[in-house]
Amino acid sequence: MAAPTPTTAARAATTHNRPLLSSPRGALAPSFLRLPLLPRAHAQRARLLAPVAAAAPAAPSTASPDAPAAGFVSGKPTVLVAEKLGAAGLALLREFANVDCSYGLSPEELRAKISLCDALIVRSGTKVGRDVFEASGGRLRVVGRAGVGIDNVDLAAATEHGCLVVNAPTANTVAAAEHGIALLTAMARNIAQADASLKAGKWQRNKYVGVSLVGKTLSILGFGKVGSEVARRAKGLGMHVIAHDPYASADRARAIGVELVSMEEAMTTADFISLHMPLTPATNKMLNDEAFAKMKKGVRIINVARGGVIDEDALVRALDSGIVAQAALDVFTKEPPLADSKLVLHENVTVTPHLGASTVEAQEGVAIEIAEAVIGALKGELAASAVNAPMVPAEVLSELAPFVVLAEKLGRLAVQLVAGGGGIKSVKVTYASARAPDDLDTRLLRAMITKGLIEPISSVFVNLVNADFTAKQRGVRITEERILLDGSPETPIDYIQVQIANVESKFPSAISETGEITVEGRVKDGVPHLTKVGAFQVDVSLEGSLILCRQVDQPGMIGAVGSVLGEENVNVSFMSVGRLAPRKHAVMAIGVDEEPSKSTLTKIGEIPAIEEFVFLKL
Numbered sequence: 001m002a003a004p005t006p007t008t009a010a011r012a013a014t015t016h017n018r019p020l021l022s023s024p025r026g027a028l029a030p031s032f033l034r035l036p037l038l039p040r041a042h043a044q045r046a047r048l049l050a051p052v053a054a055a056a057p058a059a060p061s062t063a064s065p066d067a068p069a070a071g072f073v074s075g076k077p078t079v080l081v082a083e084k085l086g087a088a089g090l091a092l093l094r095e096f097a098n099v100d101c102s103y104g105l106s107p108e109e110l111r112a113k114i115s116l117c118d119a120l121i122v123r124s125g126t127k128v129g130r131d132v133f134e135a136s137g138g139r140l141r142v143v144g145r146a147g148v149g150i151d152n153v154d155l156a157a158a159t160e161h162g163c164l165v166v167n168a169p170t171a172n173t174v175a176a177a178e179h180g181i182a183l184l185t186a187m188a189r190n191i192a193q194a195d196a197s198l199k200a201g202k203w204q205r206n207k208y209v210g211v212s213l214v215g216k217t218l219s220i221l222g223f224g225k226v227g228s229e230v231a232r233r234a235k236g237l238g239m240h241v242i243a244h245d246p247y248a249s250a251d252r253a254r255a256i257g258v259e260l261v262s263m264e265e266a267m268t269t270a271d272f273i274s275l276h277m278p279l280t281p282a283t284n285k286m287l288n289d290e291a292f293a294k295m296k297k298g299v300r301i302i303n304v305a306r307g308g309v310i311d312e313d314a315l316v317r318a319l320d321s322g323i324v325a326q327a328a329l330d331v332f333t334k335e336p337p338l339a340d341s342k343l344v345l346h347e348n349v350t351v352t353p354h355l356g357a358s359t360v361e362a363q364e365g366v367a368i369e370i371a372e373a374v375i376g377a378l379k380g381e382l383a384a385s386a387v388n389a390p391m392v393p394a395e396v397l398s399e400l401a402p403f404v405v406l407a408e409k410l411g412r413l414a415v416q417l418v419a420g421g422g423g424i425k426s427v428k429v430t431y432a433s434a435r436a437p438d439d440l441d442t443r444l445l446r447a448m449i450t451k452g453l454i455e456p457i458s459s460v461f462v463n464l465v466n467a468d469f470t471a472k473q474r475g476v477r478i479t480e481e482r483i484l485l486d487g488s489p490e491t492p493i494d495y496i497q498v499q500i501a502n503v504e505s506k507f508p509s510a511i512s513e514t515g516e517i518t519v520e521g522r523v524k525d526g527v528p529h530l531t532k533v534g535a536f537q538v539d540v541s542l543e544g545s546l547i548l549c550r551q552v553d554q555p556g557m558i559g560a561v562g563s564v565l566g567e568e569n570v571n572v573s574f575m576s577v578g579r580l581a582p583r584k585h586a587v588m589a590i591g592v593d594e595e596p597s598k599s600t601l602t603k604i605g606e607i608p609a610i611e612e613f614v615f616l617k618l
């Protein structure tokens with residue numbers, strides 16, 4: 001088959017008064033930056049790219065027992081703050097949202113309130129389980145964890161509900177590290193026990209002889225932000241610091257004089273072990289009977305991470321047998337622990353009630369950090385501290401902005417070309433780029449193609465958070481391929497192609513030689529363009545809606561279609577014809593600002609040379 005020849009500008013309709021490239025340059029970028037948190041069920045599709053805050057407030061769920069709180073300003077989103085948050089963060093939130101500070105809610109009360117809230121802010125004391133997302137009725141868009149550990153939030157359920165989870169990953173690092181060091185030194189010198197004894201009227205100088213830290217080996221398990229700050233401080237105390245972390249960089253460790261070692265070495269050689277990994281299925285009960293059995297007799301354990309990383313019954317056994325000489329614990333499997341907890345009451349155990357992040361400075365910092373993240377997310381911006389969505393750096397975001405718009409529109413076009421719309425199983429996306437594959441992050445683009453593919457044929461609202469999940473759930477397999485082009489890697493992507501395999505098309509010319517519905521697009525001057533349909537090359541700016549016609553290439557076609565549209569005052573924004581060869585078949589792509597009526601579309605179909613046509617909403 002001969003290569004189709006584009007004959008774009010030359011064939012542009014003359015009947016309309018708009019320039020060929022009518023979209024203002026870059027006009028699409030800002031809406032992309034507001035994309036990930038799209039209004040859902042109660043929202044209009046036309047508002048898909050609108051920020052949540054600007055949208056009318058979602059109607060209270062009919063299932064909700066409560067009316068909106070008195071004094072709330074309509075039009076503002078509602079943020080439920082379920083645990084104590086620093087004043088500066090609350091002030092920021094109040095500038096932007098209706099803020100409901102309700103501390104100490106029971107699970108039932110939380111479920112009852114949540115359907116009236118767009119965002120929820122918690123610390124470690126509130127369990128945000130699947131029941132909370134289900135009770136929200138689709139309104140909850142952001143969960144902000146005012147701290148680091150997100151083990152109290154059901155991330156899978158959040159993702160399935162398209163709810164973004166953000167945390168405050170940096171503001172309490174130093175506080176947690178300082179608390180770790182405080183527990184280490186207090187434990188080594190029996191500070192808590194001696195303090196209690198003296199206050200009880202005793203003077204027990206022989207009983208509370210401590211151990212020195214200098215020259216002792218400290219094993220840090222989890223060499224992340226807190227772990228490395230603990231390491232720095234422990235080195236200052238003259239300790240020999242080693243660390244185990246399967247994902248940490250040895251160079252970063254070496255830079256602060258820490259050697260990364262195996263788990264085995266970290267456990268068998270340590271005089272002190274300090275825990276700083278997150279609680280995950282892999283770290284759950286990591287310190288168990290087997291692990292304690294490997295440790296040096298007389299080891300001392302510090303836990304400022306999560307109670308669940310230690311098998312607490314095994315720790316009691318290890319303390320009783322003398323394998324573990326002392327433990328200092330800030331966190332517990334169940335918080336607060338039972339009043340008769342053997343572990344808490346053990347005389348060789350020093351405890352604090354989850355105070356790692358509780359300094360004045362850290363709480364102010366965390367409150368500001370989470371308020372900013374939640375406000376940004378409600379505005380629809382991509383949060384840098386997103387926990388269940390790809391984190392894409394700001395500069396990458398702005399560079400990819402027009403391609404993100406293109407990606408969604410290509411997905412939207414491709415699915416509308418499928419006869420019947422359903423039954424899509426296999427979609428291939430090809431990115432042609434001069435960039436090395438690891439220099440091009442396509443997760444965002446894939447999510448937007450998925451959004452474009454799924455939303456026109458379902459009631460599901462897809463965003464960056466739930467795109468992969470939604471595709472998988474609907475049995476749509478999306479594969480990605482790269483074509484590495486020669487040339488300058490200045491532009492991230494030359495073109496994006498979306499192909500749907502094993503389906504019939506309501507516009508058979510959209511099927512390529514290899515049998516898939518194929519659409520391809522590029523970004524020109526910041527504006528997304530459709531540049532190929534099936535085997536036909538076209539060039540039409542992706543705005544408004546689109547009519548695709550296949551016709552016998554002959555003079556007068558543009559005028560014929562243009563005048564049918566003109567009769568109904570439908571403005572043509574762009575027109576382009578791609579043909580296989582002169583006077584053979586051609587595909588005409590016509591961009592229209594308004595949706596033509598059924599009768600106008602019928603009239604177009606009745607133009608004798610038009611063999612097939614389709615109207616597509618972008």
Ligand SMILES: NC(=O)C1=CN([C@@H]2O[C@H](COP(=O)(O)OP(=O)(O)OC[C@H]3O[C@@H](n4cnc5c(N)ncnc54)[C@H](O)[C@@H]3O)[C@@H](O)[C@H]2O)C=CC1
Nearest residue numbers: 148149176222223224225226245247277278304305356357
């Ligand atoms: N007690 C408190 O008030 C506070 C507790 N935390 C806890 O401390 C944890 C760590 O916080 P950050 O250092 O800020 O997080 P981070 O994400 O910077 O560091 C966690 C490190 O653990 C490592 N890790 C993951 N799996 C591991 C495994 N199986 N073995 C060893 N290392 C593993 C990761 O590679 C990462 O480097 C948080 O997840 C939270 O649970 C944090 C702040 C305050």
Ligand SMILES: O=C(O)C(=O)COP(=O)(O)O
Nearest residue numbers: 123124146147148149357
């Ligand atoms: O940030 C963390 O992971 C913490 O454990 C701090 O918890 P909190 O916010 O003090 O309940």
